[in-house]
Amino acid sequence: MKQFSILFTTILLFISADLFSQNMLKKWYISGGVHAVNHVSARGFGEGLTDTDNWSFVPPLSQISVARTLNRSFAVDLQASIGEIDNKRLMIDNEFMVLIGMGLRYRFANGYILKETSWFDPYLRFGANYYRMPYRGLEFNPVVYGDDGLGNQIPLSGVIDVHGDALENGSIANDDHFAISGGLGMNFWIWPKIGLNIEAQYVAIPGMKSDYIDFFQAKAGLAFRFGKNDRDKDGIPDEEDECPDTPGLKEFNGCPDTDGDGIEDRLDECPLEPCPNGEETDEYYCQNGCKIMKEKPVEPVTPIEPTPVVVDMKFDDVLFEFDSSKLTSEGEQKVKLAADKIKKDGGNYFVDGFADSVGTDAYNMGLSKRRAQSVKDGLVKEGVDAKTLEVRAFGEQYPKCTNDTEEGRACNRRVIVLERY
Numbered sequence: 001m002k003q004f005s006i007l008f009t010t011i012l013l014f015i016s017a018d019l020f021s022q023n024m025l026k027k028w029y030i031s032g033g034v035h036a037v038n039h040v041s042a043r044g045f046g047e048g049l050t051d052t053d054n055w056s057f058v059p060p061l062s063q064i065s066v067a068r069t070l071n072r073s074f075a076v077d078l079q080a081s082i083g084e085i086d087n088k089r090l091m092i093d094n095e096f097m098v099l100i101g102m103g104l105r106y107r108f109a110n111g112y113i114l115k116e117t118s119w120f121d122p123y124l125r126f127g128a129n130y131y132r133m134p135y136r137g138l139e140f141n142p143v144v145y146g147d148d149g150l151g152n153q154i155p156l157s158g159v160i161d162v163h164g165d166a167l168e169n170g171s172i173a174n175d176d177h178f179a180i181s182g183g184l185g186m187n188f189w190i191w192p193k194i195g196l197n198i199e200a201q202y203v204a205i206p207g208m209k210s211d212y213i214d215f216f217q218a219k220a221g222l223a224f225r226f227g228k229n230d231r232d233k234d235g236i237p238d239e240e241d242e243c244p245d246t247p248g249l250k251e252f253n254g255c256p257d258t259d260g261d262g263i264e265d266r267l268d269e270c271p272l273e274p275c276p277n278g279e280e281t282d283e284y285y286c287q288n289g290c291k292i293m294k295e296k297p298v299e300p301v302t303p304i305e306p307t308p309v310v311v312d313m314k315f316d317d318v319l320f321e322f323d324s325s326k327l328t329s330e331g332e333q334k335v336k337l338a339a340d341k342i343k344k345d346g347g348n349y350f351v352d353g354f355a356d357s358v359g360t361d362a363y364n365m366g367l368s369k370r371r372a373q374s375v376k377d378g379l380v381k382e383g384v385d386a387k388t389l390e391v392r393a394f395g396e397q398y399p400k401c402t403n404d405t406e407e408g409r410a411c412n413r414r415v416i417v418l419e420r421y
Contacts, residue, residue, distance in 0.1 A: 027229055029067040031187075031197040033221015034060050035081050037097070039089040042214040043163060045202075049216065058083030063219050065197075072110040077103045079127065081217065087133070089161045090213075099203065099217070101129025101181065116229075121187035125201065129181055133213070135173035140212060142168040159212075169210050177205045177213075187223050192239075197223040263289040293360045297404065327374055335375055338417055339382030348388045348420040351376045356409035357396045369393035375415045390420065 040054040041047055048054050058081075067077035081099040086092065103125045109118045143158030143166040159167040183201025190196065199219040204211070228237035234247040234254060241254030243266075248256040252264040261274035268289035275286040284291040327335065342349060353372030355364040372391045380386045396403075401411035 027069040028226040029069070029075070029077075029223065030065070030226070031221050031223035032061060032064040033197070033219065034058060035063040035083070035217060035219045037085050038216040038218075039087045039213070040162060041216055042202075042211040043089065043161070043165070045211070046216075054088060055218070056086040056088060058085060060221075063221065065199075065219075067105065069107075072116065073107055073112070075105040075107060075123075077105060077125070077127075079103060079129075081219070085133075087213070087215075089163075090138075090159065091162055092135075095134050098132040099129055099179070101127045101179070103127030103181070105185075119189045119195075121189060121195075123185050123187075125181075125183055125185055125199070127181045127201075129179040129203065131177045131179040131203065131205065132175055133177075134175050135213065136175065138173040140167045140169055140171050140173070140210075142166075142170075161212075167210070167212050169208075169212070171208050171210065171212070173208065173213055177207060179203050179205050181217075183217075185219075189223075189225075193225045195223045195225075197221050259289070261289055295358050327378060331375075332378065335378040336382055339379045339384050342379065342384050342388070342417075343382075348390070350390050350392055350418040350420050351379070351415060352392045352394060352418060353415050354394050354398065354400070354412055355396050356412040357399070357403040358409065361395060365393055365395035368395050371413070372415050375417070379417075 034057070036055045036057040038049065038055045040051075041049040062083040063079070063081040065077050065079045067075045069075040079099075079101055081097075083097065084094050085097050086094065104127070105123045105125045107121065107123045108114050109116055109121045114120065114122075138159065140159050143155045143160065145153045145155055148154045155166070161167055181201045181203045183199060185197065185199035188196045197220065201217050202214070203217055204214045208214075228239065229244075230237055230241070231244050232241070232247045232254075234241070234249075236248070236250060236254040238244040241248070243253075243255040246256055248254040248264075255264045255266055257264050257268070258271045259268070259274040261268070261276045263277065265271040270288075270290035273289075273291065275289050275291050277286055277289070279286040282294070284293050286292070351372045353368035353370070353375075355368040355371070357364070359367070369391065372393055376386070376389045376391050379389060396412070399408075399412045400414065402408035403412060
């Protein structure tokens with residue numbers, strides 16, 4: 001009978017491997033090896049679990065599992081265990097058992113607890129099973145004792161287990177049973193697709209209303225994984241996909257190019273605005289996927305000052321370097337002079353920022369605001385009450401000088417302080 005169990009499981013293993021290894025887009029798992037059962041430790045749920053004398057071992061290739069992952073965390077499986085075993089609790093020897101069932105696994109290597117690529121791959125498993133063991137209608141009726149002729153009481157009928165306990169709940173152990181199981185398993189992936197598997201579970205027979213024929217089962221064997229994962233469904237296996245959670249293009253190793261400008265999003269500073277590198281017009285040129293606006297010539301304009309009257313002091317020439325909101329050393333000195341006068345005269349003031357015409361309107365508006373804020377911060381640092389100062393930004397509006405020359409543009413990079421009425 002043992003030779004039959006080995007042959008049966010060997011055939012099942014090779015059929016399953018041939019069937020599922022051909023489907024390389026699925027996530028299949030197969031393991032097979034040895035198993036052992038322990039009926040004795042079901043009494044007290046775990047008593048004597050580490051005592052090897054309580055276990056009945058079945059030779060290699062007596063158990064197999066085939067599993068299919070559903071998502072990162074869950075998988076379903078089909079398991080089968082067969083072989084001649086001993087029920088050492090009931091002192092039954094060399095009976096052929098079959099345990100076949102489906103189970104649900106929760107994997108800890110799911111990206112939330114452990115990395116999906118972790119070599120250590122533990123899981124919880126719960127299953128529903130068909131269990132066959134030839135108990136031949138064993139009845140657990142009340143034990144009847146009688147005298148052995150020497151004055152000793154001995155059981156005349158009923159079931160006494162190896163511990164000397166009377167098993168007498170009135171149930172009957174037939175050959176076929178529905179069983180439920182639960183336990184913990186671990187895979188150790190020595191190579192990407194080959195590893196070691198160990199699993200331990202408790203198998204309970206609800207129909208018996210007791211633990212009389214329940215047992216612990218331990219398994220060990222080799223495990224194999226088949227197929228390639230593709231979480232983002234872009235046709236590129238995760239192990240080759242540099243962006244495995246975002247659908248992408250093969251030419252970019254699985255990473256996307258959202259705006260279709262030939263620059264992958266990871267390198268595209270403007271991933272939602274197409275601008276292929278090398279493209280150039282009269283208004284802009286492309287760099288790192290973004291449009292860089294060209295400097296536009298501006299007709300000389302008569303300077304227009306904001307309506308509030310300038311305070312009776314020269315604060316309108318606090319200047320800045322190109323593309324900077326940091327005060328020049330000369331500008332810092334002028335801020336100190338302005339602070340002294342404001343503290344002396346009192347009142348409320350506008351701090352107005354301006355920029356030259358280089359760059360986009362939006363960029364220059366932000367730059368002029370930062371410049372005005374820089375002057376306000378300097379005034380506050382010198383002791384001016386921040387509540388008396390209001391920052392305004394005008395960008396490249398109201399140029400004081402021409403923007404056609406560097407000197408003129410430097411003149412327009414300025415902040416003025418105006419009394420607020």
